[in-house]
Amino acid sequence: MSDEGYEQAYIKEAFDTNWIAPLGNNVNEFEKEFAAVTGAKDAAALSSGTAAMHMALKAAGAGPGDIVFCPTLTFAATVNPVIYQGAVPVFIDSDYETWNISPSALARAFQIYPQVKAVIIVHLYGLSAKLDEIMKQCRERGVAVIEDAAESLGTLYHGKWTGTFGDYGIFSFNGNKIITTSGGGMLVCSMDDPEQAREQAARVRFWATQAREQARHYQHKEIGYNYRMSNIVAGIGRGQLKVLKDRVEKKQYIYSYYKQALQDIEAVSFMPIPEGTSSNCWLTCIQVDEKRTDITPEQIMDALADDNVESRPLWKPMHLQPVFRDKAFITDCEEPLCITDKERWADDSVAGTLFRRGVCLPSDTKMTDGDLDRVCRLIKNLFQQGGCAHGQDR
Structure with a gap:
């Protein structure tokens, strides 16, 4: 069967069963199949990778005033959800070996900001960050880890899929990604405790479906979001996953x-x-x-x-973006100026x-x-x- 044939079969199933949107069998199966392929413990299919990052930060408890470490060399979609949550991004420099977040700069950041809610790791252009060193630092401090694997689906680090080392991993199926659903994303949960992973994935699905309570009438105890993936989009994803x-x-x-x-x-x-x-x-x-x-x-x-x-x-690095010019930037440099003097560094x-x-x-x-x-x-x-x-x- 051709690449197109896989997608068409799943889309036809959605039309034949009259499950077009928002949910249906394709969504359920795409989540199961994606978790099985990547080795994640559970997955939630969402409307975009940005939505997945937003939900990961919410699940990690990042809120107003909380510090979140982010690599500076990334796309803005990595960082914008930090602002959605009212948290404060602190940008970390890269290393030349991976172009990703520098473990030594991260160590300096922990010294300067000991109270950190979450660390976002990006696997830039499909190349894994130094996960052994980074995860060790985060685990020693009990900090939640979110992997931005939007660009790295299919990348392995010592035989394990990127996106499954941290507590949360996010993937994108935007039109420019290695597989695409035209839009869409996936949040995976990979905590050591499988039950915790399932609970967190269920919370994300709940929030992403307008936080609607299980009641005959429309009842909401929390603020929700319209972030769930449609059954048609999920059908495309199931077909793409096969190739x-x-x-x-x-x-x-x-x-x-x-x-x-x-x-x-x-x-x-x-x-x-x-x-x-x-x-x-x-x-x-x-x-x-x-x-x-x-x-x-x-x-x-x-x-x-x-x-x-x-x-x-x-x-273009985030610390050079006009919208983030007032945010801290940490490099390997020992001089305090490297935190605030953007033009110099x-x-x-x-x-x-x-x-x-x-x-x-x-x-x-x-x-x-x-x-x-x-x-x-x-x-x-x-x-x-x-x-x-x-x-x-x-």
Whole structure:
């Protein structure tokens, strides 16, 4: 059966049984199937990854004035739900080994802010953070851990799925993700106690269905949300889940193709994949070393755009976003200024440096070898024309 055939079968079932929305068999089965595939103890299907993050923070008890640690190098959807809850985000710098939250910067943050309600870990572009070191710090302090695995579905860390190490994991099925339902998300619960995980997932489903009590009349004792996934969307998800393995393999192939084809350009390096990590390679991202070339990331993106090829910069760090400029930012630096002086440290932080040097290359699973070769030729031609000799330091 083709990829489309799986989805169509589940969607047809929803129409045939007249369960279009909001709930139905597809929703129930998608939750069970997703938990089984990832190894999570329970799952709740929601309307978006952002909704899943919001519900995870609520379930973790984050509320007005509470401190929540977040990586600075991420998309705003990781952080916005912290604000929804009235909590206070504190941004943590990255490390160069994973581009994710730095364990040493996290340790400094715990020293400065000992009272923390939750720590959000992001697995950026499909690459796992240093979960052993990070989880050890969080468990020693009894802090709730939320994994933002929106970009890392299918990524393994020492053989275990990202999104299932923390108390809560969130996934996204937005149109640009490795599998998509056009929209939608999933919250998984992976506490050590299976009963606690089931209870928390049930609470999330309750809140996400307008917190409607079990009564003949409409009764509400808590504020609820319209966050549940529809039966049609869940049917698409069930079909997409069946081809997840194929999608991951194609993403990994794309990463390997780019890395092999561009290996002679010494100014270009790729997002690293540390030993023990199997990345889903959601996006293939490169760094351009300004010490080795005069070619800039902007020139690469412009050259690709001139040939109608889309590329993007890396996520702009949250501590550099105008809306979050008053929030604390913790780096490995010992000087107190690194917490508050954004302008001074914007370029010197790891996240700021990665942002300045980074480019996300086209990584769609429908790309052919011809498409990949075209991108590589455009980049190689740019470096040749720019006077940066391959294999030579500048």
